[in-house]
Amino acid sequence: MTHLDIDPALVTDILIRFLRAEAGKFGFSKAVLGLSGGIDSAVSCALSARAFGPENVLAVMMPYRTSSADSLSDAEAVINMTGVRGMRFDISSMVDGYLDPAQVEDRLRRGNVMARSRMIVLYDQSAAERALVIGTSNKTELLLGYSTQWGDSASALNPLGDLYKHQVYQLAEHLDLPASVREKAPSADLFAGQSDEQELGFSYEEADQILVRLVDRRWREEELVAAGFSSELTTRIVQRIVMNQYKRLPPIVAKLSERTVGWDFRYLRSWRH
Amino acid sequence: MDCRVRLAQVDPTLGDVNANLKSHLEVIERARADGIELLVFPELSLTGYFLKDQTFEVALDLDAPPLNALCEQSRDISIVAGFVERGPDNRMYNSLALFEDGEIRHIHRKVHLVTYGMFEESRDLAAGEEFVVAESKYGRIGLLTCEDAWHVDGAYLYFLDGVDALIICSAGPGRGVTAGNGELASNRTWRTLQDALSLFFRTWVLYCNRVGWEDGVLFAGHSRIVDPDGCPLNEELGLDTGLLDGELSRARLERARVATPLRRDERPWILARALARRVGLTESEA
Numbered sequence: 001m002t003h004l005d006i007d008p009a010l011v012t013d014i015l016i017r018f019l020r021a022e023a024g025k026f027g028f029s030k031a032v033l034g035l036s037g038g039i040d041s042a043v044s045c046a047l048s049a050r051a052f053g054p055e056n057v058l059a060v061m062m063p064y065r066t067s068s069a070d071s072l073s074d075a076e077a078v079i080n081m082t083g084v085r086g087m088r089f090d091i092s093s094m095v096d097g098y099l100d101p102a103q104v105e106d107r108l109r110r111g112n113v114m115a116r117s118r119m120i121v122l123y124d125q126s127a128a129e130r131a132l133v134i135g136t137s138n139k140t141e142l143l144l145g146y147s148t149q150w151g152d153s154a155s156a157l158n159p160l161g162d163l164y165k166h167q168v169y170q171l172a173e174h175l176d177l178p179a180s181v182r183e184k185a186p187s188a189d190l191f192a193g194q195s196d197e198q199e200l201g202f203s204y205e206e207a208d209q210i211l212v213r214l215v216d217r218r219w220r221e222e223e224l225v226a227a228g229f230s231s232e233l234t235t236r237i238v239q240r241i242v243m244n245q246y247k248r249l250p251p252i253v254a255k256l257s258e259r260t261v262g263w264d265f266r267y268l269r270s271w272r273h
Numbered sequence: 274m275d276c277r278v279r280l281a282q283v284d285p286t287l288g289d290v291n292a293n294l295k296s297h298l299e300v301i302e303r304a305r306a307d308g309i310e311l312l313v314f315p316e317l318s319l320t321g322y323f324l325k326d327q328t329f330e331v332a333l334d335l336d337a338p339p340l341n342a343l344c345e346q347s348r349d350i351s352i353v354a355g356f357v358e359r360g361p362d363n364r365m366y367n368s369l370a371l372f373e374d375g376e377i378r379h380i381h382r383k384v385h386l387v388t389y390g391m392f393e394e395s396r397d398l399a400a401g402e403e404f405v406v407a408e409s410k411y412g413r414i415g416l417l418t419c420e421d422a423w424h425v426d427g428a429y430l431y432f433l434d435g436v437d438a439l440i441i442c443s444a445g446p447g448r449g450v451t452a453g454n455g456e457l458a459s460n461r462t463w464r465t466l467q468d469a470l471s472l473f474f475r476t477w478v479l480y481c482n483r484v485g486w487e488d489g490v491l492f493a494g495h496s497r498i499v500d501p502d503g504c505p506l507n508e509e510l511g512l513d514t515g516l517l518d519g520e521l522s523r524a525r526l527e528r529a530r531v532a533t534p535l536r537r538d539e540r541p542w543i544l545a546r547a548l549a550r551r552v553g554l555t556e557s558e559a
Contacts, residue, residue: 005452014450014457014491017512021486266325268488270287 003212004166008174011167012047015159019051022157023132025273030131034118034152035059035078035086036189037071039172039181040160041136042078046175047159048134054083058129062118064190065092070180071189077178087125091117111190115151123154132156140165140204143211144237145244146196152188153247164212165204202233210237274412274437274477274526279309280496280517282510284485287321290331290356294319294339297354300516301346309518311351311411315442315483315496316383316419317367319356322444323487328397332359335377340370347372351409353416353481355442357398358382364399369416369442371407379407383418384427391446391490404430412437412521415476419443428470433541437526438477439470445482447493447512460495464509472503475529475536477521484514501529 023029031048035041041059048057059082061075072088079086095110095117104110126133135155137147139162147153160168165186172182186196186204197203210229213219214237221238225231253262281300286292297314304312316322319339320331333340333356343352351373358368358380367383382401386394404427407414415431415438422428422441431439449458463480471478477500484494497509498519506519530536 006450007452007454010454010456011450013512014447018486018489018491022489025486264326267327268287268323268325270321270323270487271327272289273287 003217004164004208006163006167006170008170011163011171012050012174015047016051019048019134019157019159023052025270026132028130028132030056030058030129031134032058032060032122032126032129032131033134033136034122035061035075036136037061037068037074037078037181038184038186038189039168039177040138040141042074042177042181043168043172043175044134044136044160045078045084046082046172046177049082049084055085056131057082057084058125058131059084059086060118060122060125061086061088062091062121063088064095064114065090066192067189068187068192070184074178074181074184078181081176081178089121091121094120107191111188112148112151114190115148115188119151119154126156134158135160137161138163138165138168140208140211142248143215143244144200144207144240145247146200147247149247164208166208201236206233207237210234211241214238214241274521275523276310276411276521277308278311278313278479278498278519278521279304279307280313280479280481280498280510280519281315281318282482282484282494282496282513282515282517283314283318284492284514285315285318285321285483287487288324288327288331289321290319290333290339293321294342297343298346301350301352304516305350307518309350311409312353313440313442313479313481314352314354315481316369316444317355317357318442318483319354321487322483322492323490324357325393325397328357328365332357332365334359335380340372340377343370343372344375344377348375351378351411353440353442355418355444360399365397366401367394367398367418368401369418371409371414371416373409378409379405379414379416381405381407381416381418383421385420385424387420406431406434406436412523415439417441419445422466422470428474432474432476432536433539435536436476437523438479438521439474440479441467441481443480443482445493447491457493460493463495464497467497467499468503471499471501473535475501475526475533477501477526479519484512501526502532 031052045059095114122133133155135158137153138160141147187194221234224234259265353371355369358366369381370377371379384401386400388395407416413436415436417427447457447459467478467480479498481496482494483492494512495509496517498506500506510517
């Protein structure tokens with residue numbers, strides 16, 4: 001476990017500084033985020049509340065008609081605990097407005113439409129609030145590509161993107177988030193009874209132990225296997241990382257000119273800020 | 274070297290030289306009022322760090338107005354600041370200047386550009402080729418720019434040349450949040466390095482790092498002053514902007530060097546001969 005354990009007080013301090021500084025640079029001091037009732041958005045919410053003050057954070061709960069009731073009550077517990085402003089917007093009519101006439105039955109497609117509908121709500125609310133959308137995707141999810149592109153992965157600032165799931169749990173404990181949020185099985189809650197770990201076919205703990213070695217410590221696959229990790233699981237994880245690189249980058253631009261966005265037009269977002 | 278020094282742990286705006294010059298002038302004004310004799314800013318303090326394609330856009334000739342402004346300021350206070358220097362042939366350098374008595378007294382061009390991991394300096398910058406002592410009216414100074422401190426050659430050459438102080442100007446990102454340290458791993462590593470330089474070379478070590486964020490990268494501050502016995506002079510700064518003052522006394526330097534005369538006992542010709550053999554020179558050529 002020593003490879004993964006973080007100093008949660010230090011990380012909390014740094015992430016609060018991150019949110020304030022990176023938003024403040026562009027003239028923002030307010031946040032909008034989607035609150036699912038899960039651990040990741042709860043941690044993002046608690047960090048945002050500390051960074052911007054709870055009155056400057058709008059947490060939007062966006063249930064679909066099949067969403068679990070527990071998700072809502074857990075989200076409400078987080079709102080009560082952090083003191084942020086809560087808003088509930090049912091996305092059922094918005095989502096069904098497309099899914100029904102388009103006759104979408106496939107679970108993956110339906111889930112993606114829900115995730116992207118939530119993104120539409122969050123970005124619109126951020127415009128109304130003059131706020132930035134704060135992300136909730138952790139490092140495990142980014143590496144495995146376990147998210148909907150332009151959906152739940154969309155944000156302006158992501159405080160969790162360099163924290164493995166294991167580390168998000170540590171932070172949640174440090175931030176004293178409600179036990180019901182910390183103890184339930186992780187779920188995208190796109191359909192009833194969905195479980196991340198069942199869908200992925202491995203546990204986050206297993207994945208994190210492999211990912212931290214592959215990515216942070218630059219181990220080769222053979223070294224993981226020699227150290228006793230499952231060869232099959234290691235290979236599957238490596239494949240997922242490679243296969244989902246597209247989700248982590250902007251779209252590919254066909255290079256025609258001498259200077260092309262994405263290749264040799266190189267400026268940070270912090271450009272003159 | 275008897276000198277009242279101040280390290281200015283600032284947060285430059287990326288690629289906005291005028292805004293940064295303005296904040297430099299404010300810090301200088303305050304330092305002057307406080308009776309500071311030598312004021313040190315971090316690496317690339319006039320430009321910010323991850324410049325990429327801005328490198329060329331913010332590069333300054335040595336007679337550019339922002340540098341003239343700092344020369345003007347230096348009539349009654351010596352200043353070290355960082356910028357992108359446009360050298361001959363349009364080569365760009367990551368440079369530090371010592372401004373003193375109304376002129377640029379010394380330029381140090383970063384020798385060890387850092388191009389690995391998150392860094393890509395060699396793509397945009399040319400490397401300096403030498404470590405030359407900055408001769409200040411307050412003493413002999415060895416300027417090192419961040420990564421220069423991680424290679425032993427610069428500090429060693431300055432040691433041979435008998436500098437009174439090593440000044441490390443840095444734009445050092447913070448990394449490493451593993452449990453059990455209570456601080457960023459990078460801060461602990463830097464502290465170890467500064468202490469070691471002081472102990473190896475029996476000199477004042479001044480570390481001036483910047484703070485602030487560029488696209489999610491935190492510059493981790495923790496500027497500090499180490500005395501010639503490897504002990505911190507006072508409490509180091511943290512992650513916020515701030516000022517750290519110190520009185521660098523000649524007496525303290527002398528005592529450390531009398532107690533532990535490492536420079537007296539150094540025999541650089543042993544190294545010179547070995548190096549000459551390695552690069553295929555005869556001893557007389559070396």
